Amino acid sequence: MTELLKVHGSENQFFILDRTKLEEFLSDKQIIELTKRVTNRTNGLLGGADGLLLVDNSSHKDTLGQMRVINADGSEASMCGNGLRTVSRYLSEKFNQTHFKVETMNADLEVKQAKDLAPNVKAFSVEISPVKFNQEAFPFEKLNKQKIFNETVPEIDETEKFTAIAVPNPHLINFSNNNTINTNKMEKLGKYLNGQNPYFTDGVNLNFAYEKAPNQIFVKTFERGVGFTNACGTGMTATSLAYALINYPNQNFNEEITVYNPGGMVKNNVKKIDNHYSLKLTGNATITHKINIDLQSLINNDLNKAKIFETNEESDYKNFVNSLT
Structure with missing residues (x-):
């Protein structure tokens, strides 16, 4: 059997x-x-x-x-x-x-x-692990950028800011608000970037997030090869790293970030020592x-x-x- x-x-x-x-x-x-x-x-x-x-x-x-x-x-x-x-x-x-x-x-x-x-x-x-920011890890060479960090990408969306982190799954991360997550923008963008498109030719996991409280975030993921999931472990980890980089710029950090998702909650320990990132994901x-x-x-x-x-x-x-x- x-x-x-x-x-x-x-x-x-x-x-x-x-x-x-x-x-x-x-x-x-x-x-x-x-x-x-x-x-x-x-x-x-x-x-x-x-x-x-x-x-x-x-x-x-x-x-x-x-x-x-x-x-x-x-x-x-x-x-x-x-x-x-x-x-x-x-x-x-x-x-x-x-x-x-x-x-x-x-x-x-x-x-x-x-x-x-x-x-x-x-x-x-x-x-x-590992953590990568370079466009070859995705790839997104037709965007004419070496990396994407908390910035608008007009080819994708005129108003939303994105960060691209591979851990090693490629993730595109947006911090907005609860209202944005509950619109159909994320689904349309997720389907576009994971279909035939000139920008992310291998597709990409799309994460929309918002801050609930300091070091507490909510993340929803449109996963490459799957669609919407209750949670995505690498997506929550990449989003936690993006959160730390945006909120603790130019400094080493060692933060525990609580991540809520449609299926529950996990903890991410996100540590930066010089230019090295240590990421630990704890959950059920x-x-x-x-x-x-x-x-x-x-x-x-x-x-x-x-x-x-x-x-x-x-x-x-x-x-x-x-x-x-």
């Missing part, structure tokens, strides 16, 4: 599949097709998800495993902060370790079990369901043969969210 876990970080939902436990090897093509089917929001498994997190062995020193992020449309993301927390919990419980590294596309990232956010709300703290790593299905039925999309076991963690997570001010 094959086991899938349905998990979430701030309601950014995924399935975890451990390829090391499969009865037979599945190719990347098979994994992509499987992902598209099980994550489908109309007829997928358990109402679908934002993507699939593929766990594999790693040959890198001090790592417990490799994480790959397959989006719902079949594209592959270089990183996922919310997903990394859930994979960290999975590997922690699999190997009985609480502090280790996980291999991702661009870096081996340090992860650590954190204090529970609330009763039965497990949490992990994960490193987000919730398992909502455990699914057992024979591999051939999974490959053939015969999902009605799945045996589904619901955990009690989601109700505890919702109690935590309802307690937030």
Whole structure:
């Protein structure tokens, strides 16, 4: 039997599949097709998800495993902060370790079990790295800029200011107000920049944010390859860094920033030492369901043969969210 876990970080939902436990090897093509089917929001498994997190062995020193992020449309993301927390919990419980590294596309990232956010709300703290500002990391060469920092970009919007940070997923960040977030401007811009366009040719994650209080922000993300998500870990981290750079200019800082999102809340520790940035994202790593299905039925999309076991963690997570001010 094959086991899938349905998990979430701030309601950014995924399935975890451990390829090391499969009865037979599945190719990347098979994994992509499987992902598209099980994550489908109309007829997928358990109402679908934002993507699939593929766990594999790693040959890198001090790592417990490799994480790959397959989006719902079949594209592959270089990183996922919310997903990394859930994979960290999975590997922690699999190997009985609480502090280790996980291999991702661009870096081996340090992860650590954190204090529970609330009763039965497990949490992990994960490193987000590397940080880049140069246009090649996106790319946006046709904008004729080497970087974008808290400035208008008329080719995109005549009035809003943007900051571009890759961590390593490329993010375009706007600080405005609650009214702007609730208009259709963000959706139109997100669809445009992630379709055929001359400016962000590989697409870009779009984050709209506003300050609730000092060092407290709200972030909503239109995610490349997914669309609107309840939360985006790298997006919240990149937005926290942008917030610190804008509000603490020309100084080293070490700030904990509380980030609210449509799916809950996380904490970002954002530290600058000279020109180096250290970013740590802490939030829930919730398992909502455990699914057992024979591999051939999974490959053939015969999902009605799945045996589904619901955990009690989601109700505890919702109690935590309802307690937030």
